[in-house]
Amino acid sequence: MATPSAPADCSPPLMILLLLLVFLPLAVSCGDDGSGGYDVVSLTQSGSALSARLELVLAGETPADAALGAGAQRLCLTASLETDSRLRVRITDGDRPRWEVPQDIIPRPAPEDDLHNAPPASSTPLQGSRVLSAAGSDLVLTVHASPFRFTVSRRSTGDVLFDTAPGLVFRDKYLEVTSALPAGRASLYGLGEQTKGSFRLRHNDTFTLWNADIGAAHVDVNLYGAHPFYMDVRPPGAAHGVLLLSSNGMDVLYGGSYVTYKVIGGVLDFYFFAGPSPLAVVDQYTQLIGRPAPMPYWSLPVPVRVPERV
Numbered sequence: 001m002a003t004p005s006a007p008a009d010c011s012p013p014l015m016i017l018l019l020l021l022v023f024l025p026l027a028v029s030c031g032d033d034g035s036g037g038y039d040v041v042s043l044t045q046s047g048s049a050l051s052a053r054l055e056l057v058l059a060g061e062t063p064a065d066a067a068l069g070a071g072a073q074r075l076c077l078t079a080s081l082e083t084d085s086r087l088r089v090r091i092t093d094g095d096r097p098r099w100e101v102p103q104d105i106i107p108r109p110a111p112e113d114d115l116h117n118a119p120p121a122s123s124t125p126l127q128g129s130r131v132l133s134a135a136g137s138d139l140v141l142t143v144h145a146s147p148f149r150f151t152v153s154r155r156s157t158g159d160v161l162f163d164t165a166p167g168l169v170f171r172d173k174y175l176e177v178t179s180a181l182p183a184g185r186a187s188l189y190g191l192g193e194q195t196k197g198s199f200r201l202r203h204n205d206t207f208t209l210w211n212a213d214i215g216a217a218h219v220d221v222n223l224y225g226a227h228p229f230y231m232d233v234r235p236p237g238a239a240h241g242v243l244l245l246s247s248n249g250m251d252v253l254y255g256g257s258y259v260t261y262k263v264i265g266g267v268l269d270f271y272f273f274a275g276p277s278p279l280a281v282v283d284q285y286t287q288l289i290g291r292p293a294p295m296p297y298w299s300l301p302v303p304v305r306v307p308e309r310v
């Protein structure tokens with residue numbers, strides 16, 4: 001799908017941010033009450049790819065909802081096992097293009113799009129669920145039709161890695177999706193550059209991905225870098241990675257038993273990396289986004305002067 005040349009929702013004006021601050025709590029409560037969300041109305045599958053059309057389940061719209069822009073009536077989901085260790089699940093507006101990270105920033109395979117060959121969507125939701133898997137892949141995707149949600153699991157252990165709740169929000173200026181996590185077993189690392197007290201993310205913390213030029217001497221603030229990526233290491237040591245490929249501002253709420261993405265624009269373009277070692281996750285991740293440049297050894301012992309305390 002083409003990316004718009006003038007990404008109106010990439011750098012939202014201050015007014016939108018102010019509106020968000022005022023209306024976010026209201027919007028969240030309406031995502032949580034079970035209303036809204038989407039149903040799958042058609043789905044086609046070929047080999048290691050799947051595409052589906054989703055339709056908005058009509059729900060009462062409050063003024064707070066309207067402030068977040070029109071809700072997308074139709075969504076387009078494409079999912080594919082791009083390599084043996086990488087699953088992509090991409091959800092876009094079915095009627096119009098939206099801002100996405102440009103191809104020249106991160107060159108990547110175009111999403112599989114079988115929708116043109118799909119049978120006409122019926123207005124009645126599909127029943128049950130569909131599974132996408134491949135012999136060489138440890139990742140399995142399950143798409144639940146009504147209400148729409150999806151699950152990513154590890155074939156070799158049966159462990160559920162990502163499990164979205166019904167009630168996906170996809171509005172012009174606000175996207176929200178929540179996945180359940182096993183609070184006692186998941187250990188998350190990542191989610192932007194910030195000054196938290198530990199590398200392992202702590203429960204009930206919010207990670208703001210909004211790059212800011214703030215000195216790292218301050219605690220609990222967001223800094224320069226914002227990769228919406230986390231690694232989850234679970235006993236007895238299997239790790240996987242989750243990337244939401246988005247350059248839009250977002251908050252990620254990590255509650256221990258869940259992770260919620262609240263994004264102001266763009267699309268939902270998730271990549272799951274199978275690992276299973278942490279090193280393999282980083283290898284699979286940087287295979288997609290690009291390897292870091294090697295540093296010359298002579299540059300490493302950078303003389304850093306620590307200010308003397310008086």
Ligand SMILES: *[C@@H]1O[C@H](CO)[C@@H](O)[C@H](O)[C@H]1NC(C)=O
Pocket residue numbers: 203204255256
């Ligand atoms: C996180 O919040 C939940 C709900 O308020 C609470 O039950 C839990 O104890 C909190 N966990 C931590 C580590 O603070």
